[in-house]
Each structure stands twice: as structure tokens, then as C-alpha cells.
Amino acid sequence: MIKNKTGRIFEIIFYPLVSILIFLIIWDVGVKNSELSVVMPGPWEVVSKFIQSFAVPIGKYTMVYHILYSLMRVVPAYIVGSLAGIILGILMGWYPVINRILRPLYELIRPIPPIAWIPISIVWFGIGEGSKWFLIFLAAFVPITLNAYAGATTVDETLIKCSKMLGASDGQVFKTVVLPYSVPHIFTGLQVGLSTSWATVVAAEMIRSTEGVGWIIISSMDTNNVVQSLVGIMGIGVVGFILAIVMRKIEEVLCRWNRIET
Amino acid sequence: MEQDRNLDIILKCENVSKKFQTKHRTKEVIGNINLEVRKNEFVVLFGPGQCGKTTMLNILSGLEKTTTGKVFLNDREVVEPGPDRGVVFQSISLYPWLTVMGNVEYGPKVRGINKKVRKEKAEYYIELVGLKGFENSYPNQISGGMKQRVGIARAYCNEPDVLFMDEPFSALDAQTRYLMQEEIMRIWEKEKRTVIFVTNNIEEALYLADRIILFTNCPTQIKKEYVIDLPRPRDYTSDDFLKLREEITENMAHTL
Numbered sequence: 001m002i003k004n005k006t007g008r009i010f011e012i013i014f015y016p017l018v019s020i021l022i023f024l025i026i027w028d029v030g031v032k033n034s035e036l037s038v039v040m041p042g043p044w045e046v047v048s049k050f051i052q053s054f055a056v057p058i059g060k061y062t063m064v065y066h067i068l069y070s071l072m073r074v075v076p077a078y079i080v081g082s083l084a085g086i087i088l089g090i091l092m093g094w095y096p097v098i099n100r101i102l103r104p105l106y107e108l109i110r111p112i113p114p115i116a117w118i119p120i121s122i123v124w125f126g127i128g129e130g131s132k133w134f135l136i137f138l139a140a141f142v143p144i145t146l147n148a149y150a151g152a153t154t155v156d157e158t159l160i161k162c163s164k165m166l167g168a169s170d171g172q173v174f175k176t177v178v179l180p181y182s183v184p185h186i187f188t189g190l191q192v193g194l195s196t197s198w199a200t201v202v203a204a205e206m207i208r209s210t211e212g213v214g215w216i217i218i219s220s221m222d223t224n225n226v227v228q229s230l231v232g233i234m235g236i237g238v239v240g241f242i243l244a245i246v247m248r249k250i251e252e253v254l255c256r257w258n259r260i261e262t
Numbered sequence: 263m264e265q266d267r268n269l270d271i272i273l274k275c276e277n278v279s280k281k282f283q284t285k286h287r288t289k290e291v292i293g294n295i296n297l298e299v300r301k302n303e304f305v306v307l308f309g310p311g312q313c314g315k316t317t318m319l320n321i322l323s324g325l326e327k328t329t330t331g332k333v334f335l336n337d338r339e340v341v342e343p344g345p346d347r348g349v350v351f352q353s354i355s356l357y358p359w360l361t362v363m364g365n366v367e368y369g370p371k372v373r374g375i376n377k378k379v380r381k382e383k384a385e386y387y388i389e390l391v392g393l394k395g396f397e398n399s400y401p402n403q404i405s406g407g408m409k410q411r412v413g414i415a416r417a418y419c420n421e422p423d424v425l426f427m428d429e430p431f432s433a434l435d436a437q438t439r440y441l442m443q444e445e446i447m448r449i450w451e452k453e454k455r456t457v458i459f460v461t462n463n464i465e466e467a468l469y470l471a472d473r474i475i476l477f478t479n480c481p482t483q484i485k486k487e488y489v490i491d492l493p494r495p496r497d498y499t500s501d502d503f504l505k506l507r508e509e510i511t512e513n514m515a516h517t518l
Binding site: 159166255258 | 323324325342343344345347348349351353355357358359360368369372373400401402416420
């Protein structure tokens with residue numbers, strides 16, 4: 001489908017704005033016309049507090065610092081978790097022996113939610129950044145491994161035969177067929193892993209912190225501040241949304257061949 | 263015609279048979295085939311639907327092992343896949359993440375041929391199959407017929423001694439199929455190679471072949487060989503063409 005540029009911009013900006021606006025209006029009407037207002041502030045109050053939070057500190061820091069602190073916890077752990085997941089997933093997918101040896105271990109770890117590791121992670125890594133990185137590492141590692149594995153096991157057999165006939169060595173088959181074939185699957189994993197990692201930061205910041213978007217929510221519990229809690233939620237939502245878009249853009253560039261419409 | 267037919271035997275197949283072992287029984291797919299193919303000959307393996315034509319092709323190309331017997335290419339035994347043989351697959355199977363150029367130069371690239379030489383080679387074969395101007399397109403941007411042209415260029419570009427084509431046009435619509443038959447003849451006339459072509463379409467077989475090997479049904483054996491010396495380009499409706507068509511079709515019907 002070919003669309004003109006204004007049409008595309010309209011589609012990208014206008015529709016999301018309308019849907020968000022409608023959501024806020026329903027929220028507003030709902031709160032104003034029911035007893036919900038006792039436990040639920042209106043959307044304009046939350047939105048304006050959210051915007052204010054970029055200038056007025058919550059706790060020690062403004063929103064930008066809270067976001068940066070949380071990102072500092074998520075990004076390194078996410079990158080390490082992703083790399084580990086990609087390597088393990090592809091190796092398991094490509095070498096049946098590795099799969100047989102490591103799969104049972106992986107399957108045991110897979111169903112455990114990252115927050116279940118909180119006590120252990122404190123014992124192992126203390127209450128500083130280490131335990132938070134560990135939790136986020138797990139949150140990224142698990143889904144990415146699974147998707148990388150799926151990518152490497154579903155490689156088109158004929159493409160492998162084709163490469164062998166054309167003279168490729170086993171190593172070249174791996175590099176020129178298995179890896180590129182797995183890339184779209186890996187990106188699915190990276191997307192899922194990114195959202196679970198970002199979501200896990202809230203739990204990780206429960207361990208002990210004085211900053212971060214997760215901390216905004218945790219500390220609102222102590223003060224019974226519903227508005228602050230919703231501001232924190234909004235912060236997590238907005239940043240998660242932006243991260244997902246960034247990831248999708250990277251994918252679009254790297255998997256151009258997979259996205260082109262016929 | 264005659265002087266094109268070099269009498270050198272390039273591919274030899276001696277007492278080849280293939281059995282597949284399943285849990286409960288052994289199935290004999292190919293039973294004792296002897297075959298000799300001359301350099302630059304266009305041989306069509308022709309037979310009923312589910313006979314072992316593709317298995318035979320996989321054995322000749324080295325993708326599958328024989329149960330008994332041996333295959334020789336240029337007097338060297340074929341034991342595994344290798345770049346002296348090229349395959350055009352039924353399922354086309356281009357690398358979707360590579361452009362037309364990337365696909366065609368894949369073979370020379372993995373064999374370590376330098377960039378300038380392989381680009382020139384790839385450009386030559388892309389032009390030969392009529393895809394000049396599409397070098398930078400991705401496979402899902404071009405039509406089925408064009409994809410199969412890329413498949414042919416990719417196999418050619420590695421400059422193999424034998425080209426195997428496994429029902430390469432079976433996924434195409436009838437019009438495109440006729441067109442591709444003409445094209446493969448044009449390409450072959452220009453760049454002579456030894457071609458082993460599998461099909462179950464009698465018209466296609468007669469249009470293309472120097473020699474048709476008629477196979478029986480499972481276990482596949484050679485029922486009869488036909489040397490086709492009709493002048494090229496062949497006319498699907500000429501008397502000789504139709505007569506041969508009838509004869510071979512009837513002979514095949516007996517094998518079912």
C-alpha cells in the first residue's frame with residue numbers, strides 16, 4: 001500500500017492521540033459522575049501532576065532523574081540478559097546436544113516469575129544495584145532465549161541445503177542462514193523482554209531505593225498518595241511505550257526484508 | 263545441434279538404489295538405476311507424480327546418500343553437497359534477507375571469490391535471466407516467475423558442472439510457466455550447461471529435453487529413454503511433438 005506523506009503522518013499521530021483523548025474523557029466522566037472520585041483522582045489532575053513532576057521533585061528528584069535512574073537499572077541488565085538469551089537460544093536451537101543438556105534447566109527456571117527471586121537476590125547481591133540488575137536480567141533472559149530458540153529451530157531446511165550446494169561450510173551456513181533467519185524471532189523476544197524488564201523495575205525498586213519510577217509508586221503506598229501512584233504508573237507507561245517504539249524502529253531497519261509489502 | 267553434443271560423459275550413475283527405513287518396514291524408492299549424462303546435455307527425468315524423481319535428483323546432487331551404488335561426476339564420486347553441482351529447487355527458496363544481487367552472488371561469496379569478480383559475474387547472470395534493474399530488490403518485492411529467474415541465476419553464477427532443476431516451474435501459473443520454459447531454453451542455448459531437469463509435465467519435458475528418461479512408479483526404475491531431436495525452438499502443436507507426446511503419455515500410463 002502506498003500512502004502519501006501527510007496521510008501517513010495523520011495516521012501515526014492523529015489516531016493514537018484520539019484514542020488516548022477518548023480514554024481520558026471516559027476516565028473524567030466516570031470519576032465525576034460516580035463515587036469513584038473518593039478513591040480515584042480525575043485524569044487532568046494526574047496529567048498535570050505528571051507534567052509538573054518534570055520540574056517539581058517527587059522525593060529527592062524530578063521525573064527525568066527518576067526515569068534515568070530506572071533506565072540505568074534496566075538497560076545494562078537488559079543488554080546482558082538479551083545477549084545471554086540470544087546466544088543460549090540459538091545454540092539450543094541449532095545444536096540438539098546443547099538443547100538436550102540445557103533445556104531441562106531452562107524449563108525449570110522459565111516459569112519462575114522474576115519477583116520470586118527477590119529474597120535470594122538480596123542474599124546474593126545485597127540491597128544495592130546488583131540485586132536489581134539480577135532481577136531485570138532474568139526478566140529479559142527468559143523470553144529472549146525462548147524466541148531465539150524458536151528462530152533457530154524453524155530455519156527453512158531448503159535454505160540450508162541450498163547453501164551447502166552453493167559451497168558454504170557449516171560455519172558459513174550458521175552465519176549466513178541460521179543467524180539472519182532468527183533475527184525476526186529474536187526481535188520478538190527483544191520486544192517481550194524489554195517490556196518485562198521495564199515492568200520488573202518496579203519490583204526491583206521495591207528492594208530498597210530512594211529513586212526511580214518504581215520507587216515513586218512504592219513510596220506512594222507509604223503516604224497513601226493515589227495521585228503520586230498514578231503519576232508513577234504514567235511514567236512507566238510512557239517510557240515503556242517510547243522504548244517499544246525505539247525497538248520497533250531498530251527492527252524495521254534491520255529486518256527491512258521481512259517487512260516489505262509485496 | 264550435433265557438434266554441440268560433446269560425447270564426454272560427465273555424470274555417471276551406477277546401480278543406484280535407495281531404500282527408506284521406517285519403523286515397521288523398508289520402502290524401496292529407487293531400484294537399480296544406471297544412467298550416463300553427456301556434457302551439455304539437457305536431460306529430463308520424467309515420471310508419474312509420486313515416483314522417486316526428487317529423491318533421484320537429491321542423490322545425484324549429493325544431498326542424499328545412496329543405499330547401494332555410486333554416482334560419479336567428472337570421475338569423482340559424489341558423497342556430499344558441493345559447489346560443482348547447482349540446484350534450482352521447486353520451492354524457489356531464495357534468501358529473503360538478501361537482495362537479488364545478494365542471492366546471486368551468494369555462491370561465489372562463500373567460496374571466497376573477490377568482490378569485484380563476483381559482482382561482475384552476478385551482474386552478467388542477472389542480465390542473462392532478464393532481471394537487469396532488479397539487483398537491489400528483495401525477493402518478496404518480485405513475482406514468482408522473477409523469483410525463479412533469480413534461483414536460476416544463483417545456480418548459474420556458481421558455474422557448476424551440472425545443474426539440477428527440481429520441477430522449478432511447478433508453482434507458477436500456466437502462462438508464466440510457458441514463458442519460463444522458453445526462457446530456460448534461451449538461457450541454456452546461450453550458456454550451455456549440463457542440465458538434469460525433473461518434471462511431471464509432458465509438454466515441458468518435450469519442449470526442453472535432448473533426452474527424456476521415463477521413470478516407472480515406486481520403486482523408480484528407468485522404463486524407457488527417448489532421444490528427442492526435434493529442432494528448437496519447438497512447437498507445442500507440431501505433428502512430431504504431438505506424436506511423441508501421445509507415445510510417451512501412453513507409455514507412462516502403463517507404468518501406473
